[in-house]
Amino acid sequence: MKRVELLAPAGDLEKLKYAIIYGADAVYIGGQVFGLRAAAKNFSFEDMKEGITFAHERGKKVFLVLNIIPHNEDIHYLEKYIEEIKDLGLDAVILSDPGTFMFVKQYAPDLEVHLSTQANNTNFMSANFWHNQGVKRVILARELSFDEISEIRAKTPPALELESFIHGAMCISYSGRCLMSNYMAGRDANRGACAQPCRWEYNLVEKTRPGEYFPVEETEDGTFFFNSKDLCMIEQIPDLIRSGLDSLKIEGRMKTIYYVASIVRAYRKAIDEFYKDPEGYVYDPKWYEELQKVSHREFTNGFYNQKPTNEDQLYTTSSYIRTYDFIGVVQSYDIKTGIATIEQRNHFRKGDKIEIIGPDYYYSEHVIEDMYDANDNLIEVAPHAKMTVKLPLGQPVKPFYMLRMVARD
The missing domain is CATH 2.40.30.10 (Translation factors)
Incomplete structure (x- = not known):
């Protein structure tokens, strides 16, 4: 049985090292431009070189995100940036924009390309289209069920790898394509500067009464219309692997080394236990208990089992639980x-x-x-x-x- 990859976030060089030491098969990193986490420390070219060497010496991989939705002004820097990264030894780049894809294919044709979840990959026809263009891996939209993932796997070539998020923060907007931050804070979520207005507290204003704010009494603590629980799939490792996924991805390039190491460690243990005896696999509740010892929101299974309901939203607070x-x-x-x-x-x-x-x-x-x-x-x-x-x-x-x-x- 081909082993599934455990893919971890690395917001800086220290997090990369901890992710790998604690069991990640691969990490995804951001440079100082073109990634969707502008507030993370991210990687200089020297950090990338050191991180890639550290990973490769241990048989692990490093993927670089280039997944912003670029405007014209961004494109002007892209050719030079690709020239600078193409010989660093990266195992793949992750992108969402067809123009960025064209640049990579033109200036770094040997770089493996993974298509970001930002590209809204929700069906097998889309996955096949991108595979035919030369994409090695499609990162599926978060809005897919196990049945949909299995059908995509059955109707795409085995050479096309499939990846999906299994843990971390959930975006209220479709596959993360959000305009709220740009409108409300002047910070473009699709270019890496999301202000997370989905986590803010809101009141209601009636059209003919401007300036009068009416609370929507969800709880005495406030009103949080758009606030999602965090994704957690630790209890369904067999289902994830049997659905045909090649890579299981953890969200969190902005999180601490403690978060990254702890989450990776729990999923590493669960995955390894599955492969020891797939038919006799027994879920251990202590893995979930360990996840709860890390800063988190309440957990949900997202779209994997069914479409989310009101039970998958947080109506009481946007704060994290930290025990x-x-x-x-x-x-x-x-x-x-x-x-x-x-x-x-x-x-x-x-x-x-x-x-x-x-x-x-x-x-x-x-x-x-x-x-x-x-x-x-x-x-x-x-x-x-x-x-x-x-x-x-x-x-x-x-x-x-x-x-x-x-x-x-």
């Missing part, structure tokens, strides 16, 4: 002393009960009894971002391991 704080990353471990050197990422102190997670196990608990600064002075608290902290731990740890703790009230 755990990500507090640090392991930089090194001295096996003789049992002391780990930690880079602080959030406030913690002596006496806190923490959890240690890594790519190869779920977590262990530890109470901080002693802690030291970079100069080996005893300290009571680690209050400064990215300060070096030394912690005696009861077990060996490795670089890239993470520390978390239950969020304080």
Whole structure:
């Protein structure tokens, strides 16, 4: 059985490394232009080179997004940009615009092309059209069911790969093609600058009474007309694989390294368990529990099983649920002393009960009894971002391991 690819977001070089260490088969990244996450740190050309080398040394792939819907002014920079990226060693570029596709084919004909979900790929005829143009992979629209995906797989060539989102934020607009942000905030969502007005709170105005705002009483907390729950398909890994998908994609180039690593780790475990024994596969609820320890909204299955209903919208708040704080990353471990050197990422102190997670196990608990600064002075608290902290731990740890703790009230 051909193994499905687990594809993770990487908003910067650090996230790329954590995604791969925690189990991604491939990552998708954005350069500093032409990607749909303008607010992410994104990658310089030097970062791309380092990230591609890091991935390839571990047998993993790197895809670059070029999936904005460009205007004329964008096109003027495209030829030079493609010339600069074509020899970096990228495994594919992801795009949505036919003009961008033409540029890539003209100036970098050897680059593999994946068609973005922004292109609204909802049927087998569209998928076949793009395959005939030279597209290697079609990223399907989020608005498809398992039955529709299976039919597309059955009516397209095996050489055409199919990819679909399985986890992360959902856009209220069709396959992400939204005009609300442009209209309300002057920020073009289709060129990477979405202000997420779908998450804002709204009131109702009657036509003949301008200036009078009437609350629509969904809850006492506010009114959120367009606010979707987050997609989560961890419970349906067998269905995803058997539908014929070649790649399972996680959303989140704007998210933290803790988010990326934790989500990838849970799906990696579920996928690997399936391939060990497809017929005897048993879903483990602890995978879902791990996903809930990461900042998230309530979860939905999106369109996979049925068209969404009012149960798939969030009417109470646009805020995230955060039950755990990500507090640090392991930089090194001295096996003789049992002391780990930690880079602080959030406030913690002596006496806190923490959890240690890594790519190869779920977590262990530890109470901080002693802690030291970079100069080996005893300290009571680690209050400064990215300060070096030394912690005696009861077990060996490795670089890239993470520390978390239950969020304080």
